[in-house]
Amino acid sequence: xxxxxxxxxxxxxxxxxxxxxxxxxxxxxxxxxxxxxxxxxxxxxxxxxxxxxxxxxxxxxxxxxxxxxxxxxxxxxxxxxxxxxxxxxxxxxxxxxxxxxxxxxxxxxxxxxxxxxxxxxxxxxxxxxxxxxxxxxxxxxxxxxxxxxxxxxxxxxxxxxxxxxxxxxxxxxxxxxxxxxxxxxxxxxxxxxxxxxxxxxxxxxxxxxxxxxxxxxxxxxxxxxxxxxxxxxxxxxxxxxxxxxxxxxxxxxxxxxxxxxxxxxxxxx
Amino acid sequence: xxxxxxxxxxxxxxxxxxxxxxxxxxxxxxxxxxxxxxxxxxxxxxxxxxxxxxxxxxxxxxxxxxxxxxxxxxxxxxxxxxxxxxxxxxxxxxxxxxxxxxxxxxxxxxxxxxxxxxxxxxxxxxxxxxxxxxxxxxxxxxxxxxxxxxxxxxxxxxxxxxxxxxxxxxxxxxxxxxxxxxxxxxxxxxxxxxxxxxxxxxxxxxxxxxxxxxxxxxxxxxxxxxxxxxxxxxxxxxxxxxxxxxxxxxxxxxxxxxxxxxxxxxxxxxxxxxxxxxxxxxxxxxxxxxxxxxxxxxxxxxxxxxxxxxxxxxxxxxxxxxxxxxxxxxxxxxxxxxxxxxxxxxxxxxxxxxxxxxxxxxxxxxxxxxxxxxxxxxxxxxxxxxxxxxxxxxxxxxxxxxxxxxxxx
Numbered sequence: 135x136x137x138x139x140x141x142x143x144x145x146x147x148x149x150x151x152x153x154x155x156x157x158x159x160x161x162x163x164x165x166x167x168x169x170x171x172x173x174x175x176x177x178x179x180x181x182x183x184x185x186x187x188x189x190x191x192x193x194x195x196x197x198x199x200x201x202x203x204x205x206x207x208x209x210x211x212x213x214x215x216x217x218x219x220x221x222x223x224x225x226x227x228x229x230x231x232x233x234x235x236x237x238x239x240x241x242x243x244x245x246x247x248x249x250x251x252x253x254x255x256x257x258x259x260x261x262x263x264x265x266x267x268x269x270x271x272x273x274x275x276x277x278x279x280x281x282x283x284x285x286x287x288x289x290x291x292x293x294x295x296x297x298x299x300x301x302x303x304x305x306x307x308x309x310x311x312x313x314x315x316x317x318x319x320x321x322x323x324x325x326x327x328x329x330x331x332x333x334x335x336x337x338x339x340x341x342x343x344x345x346x347x348x349x350x351x352x353x354x355x356x357x358x359x360x361x362x363x364x365x366x367x368x369x370x371x372x373x374x375x376x377x378x379x380x381x382x383x384x385x386x387x388x389x390x391x392x393x394x395x396x397x398x399x400x401x402x403x
Numbered sequence: 404x405x406x407x408x409x410x411x412x413x414x415x416x417x418x419x420x421x422x423x424x425x426x427x428x429x430x431x432x433x434x435x436x437x438x439x440x441x442x443x444x445x446x447x448x449x450x451x452x453x454x455x456x457x458x459x460x461x462x463x464x465x466x467x468x469x470x471x472x473x474x475x476x477x478x479x480x481x482x483x484x485x486x487x488x489x490x491x492x493x494x495x496x497x498x499x500x501x502x503x504x505x506x507x508x509x510x511x512x513x514x515x516x517x518x519x520x521x522x523x524x525x526x527x528x529x530x531x532x533x534x535x536x537x538x539x540x541x542x543x544x545x546x547x548x549x550x551x552x553x554x555x556x557x558x559x560x561x562x563x564x565x566x567x568x569x570x571x572x573x574x575x576x577x578x579x580x581x582x583x584x585x586x587x588x589x590x591x592x593x594x595x596x597x598x599x600x601x602x603x604x605x606x607x608x609x610x611x612x613x614x615x616x617x618x619x620x621x622x623x624x625x626x627x628x629x630x631x632x633x634x635x636x637x638x639x640x641x642x643x644x645x646x647x648x649x650x651x652x653x654x655x656x657x658x659x660x661x662x663x664x665x666x667x668x669x670x671x672x673x674x675x676x677x678x679x680x681x682x683x684x685x686x687x688x689x690x691x692x693x694x695x696x697x698x699x700x701x702x703x704x705x706x707x708x709x710x711x712x713x714x715x716x717x718x719x720x721x722x723x724x725x726x727x728x729x730x731x732x733x734x735x736x737x738x739x740x741x742x743x744x745x746x747x748x749x750x751x752x753x754x755x756x757x758x759x760x761x762x763x764x765x766x767x768x769x770x771x772x773x774x775x776x777x778x779x780x781x782x783x784x785x786x787x788x789x790x791x792x793x794x795x796x797x798x799x800x801x802x803x804x805x806x807x808x809x810x811x812x
Contacts, residue, residue, distance in 0.1 A: 144436055182543055210542075
């Protein structure tokens with residue numbers, strides 16, 4: 135019948151209990167029953183195999199002393215009698231001693247130890263909640279790798295340096311810096327020349343197009359000249375041709391305020 | 404602590420907070436707990452619903468394969484005959500061959516079923532019922548019965564007439580089974596393994612087993628509630644009372660069914676009226692509370708007093724430890740003290756020793772003067788002996804010489 139010994143025989147070492155958790159290394163049995171005093175699975179601590187049992191259970195920060203006796207063993211609903219323990223530690227200990235007055239000493243001691251443990255846990259919980267925990271977010275290796283590669287690619291595609299250079303030169307030409315900076319003249323000139331070359335090359339192309347359209351002459355005749363023009367352009371001379379005579383407003387615009395004089399060589403090859 | 408609870412309350416199924424009556428606990432529910440028996444019987448009973456499986460009898464051997472024997476530079480395994488196809492000349496038969504049969508083919512004449520002794524089966528059922536009446540065992544099995552008013556849970560007969568599932572569910576919830584039913588619903592998951600593709604897709608936990616006497620709709624009301632099973636008292640199945648071989652199923656009895664248990668199983672004295680020749684199992688020990696027995700007055704009064712165990716400390720050496728020597732040999736300390744003192748000049752012990760010594764020497768001298776004279780002195784005695792020996796030696800030599808001369812001649 136309801137005999138603690140027989141019940142422990144059914145549950146215990148060689149039996150089955152759904153609350154039992156067995157560890158092999160180190161060899162230890164635990165009990166997942168919420169009413170267990172110390173969380174271990176042995177005959178003394180098993181809340182199922184002891185018809186007289188007492189624990190401390192914490193609910194929302196308040197500790198309660200739970201007791202069960204044989205008399206109510208048949209009725210799971212009314213099994214546990216609970217006593218709210220005082221928030222004062224010493225008073226709570228006294229309450230335990232009072233309610234468990236005629237119980238075995240070991241039971242009383244275990245309850246008191248558990249009460250201490252619960253209280254310390256609550257203290258820790260309060261401290262932690264004040265700190266405000268850091269949320270841990272997992273690092274996804276694959277995503278991280280992918281994003282890093284893309285970042286590099288985007289960076290190289292953007293050609294930031296060039297854009298910056300262009301922007302700065304623009305500003306310089308427009309005169310936003312005024313006379314703040316002193317560049318060594320040589321470097322300054324070379325850069326400006328480079329700039330102009332680029333512009334001229336572009337301009338040349340345009341001028342070719344315009345010329346053909348304007349004069350409306352046969353393409354054949356002008357093909358050579360076109361070629362020549364191209365040759366000249368390739369050689370990198372400062373644009374010298376008949377074509378120079380054609381003044382292009384665009385060019386002037388681009389030059390802006392900086393006046394650079396060209397030497398005009400009239401050599402038709 | 405042993406408790407015998409002879410009386411069980413019956414709860415009104417419509418309003419479970421009130422009790423409609425009480426009933427004495429049937430003796431079945433007080434059967435001894437035998438988890439080993441239940442496990443064994445369950446194991447064998449569970450085998451009885453199996454369906455045979457086997458490979459085809461001709462599997463792997465449906466070829467006219469023959470071994471090519473030796474001399475052909477191939478292994479001697481039987482090979483498929485003929486030609487014109489890949490298959491020709493390939494190995495056949497045997498578990499090692501591709502397309503061959505398996506080792507030890509599974510057969511349909513495997514012994515699928517097990518017979519269990521009827522009494523054993525009945526004992527197991529009785530034991531399983533008893534386990535269902537104990538809250539710790541039911542909890543240990545995994546049922547959530549914290550809100551149940553009493554175990555064994557007996558409900559008024561009205562519940563047997565329920566026809567609607569909704570009503571049945573409500574009734575169960577009111578009885579405190581809400582947590583249990585929720586546990587079942589939450590536990591539904593797809594089966595691990597091949598079963599999911601074999602029409603056994605879902606698994607879930609088991610809920611309460613409702614045992615009734617008269618089916619006025621209860622089975623149909625309860626059958627669609629996940630986890631709930633129904634059983635008639637007359638036909639109790641161990642496979643449902645102890646699923647998986649572990650007893651302690653959460654059982655709900657109807658009043659009629661509970662009453663009928665006593666009619667079916669009877670008592671230890673009367674035997675079981677409805678089961679011919681069967682009596683409920685008897686416990687090996689009437690009172691299994693060992694601690695209580697040992698500490699009872701009946702036993703303690705007859706015991707001899709407890710033996711004092713002699714606990715050996717560290718073994719001491721008497722030759723080193725003066726205390727121990729004194730214990731073993733009383734007076735040795737004193738003697739030693741005297742002995743020490745006797746070599747110190749001036750002490751009475753010393754004088755005593757010297758006195759004795761003197762007396763001894765005097766005595767000896769006196770004796771010698773009296774007895775050791777003339778031929779009795781030490782030297783004379785010594786020489787006498789020597790001469791005697793010398794003479795004996797000489798005689799021996801002479802004899803030897805004489806022998807030698809004789810031999811020579």
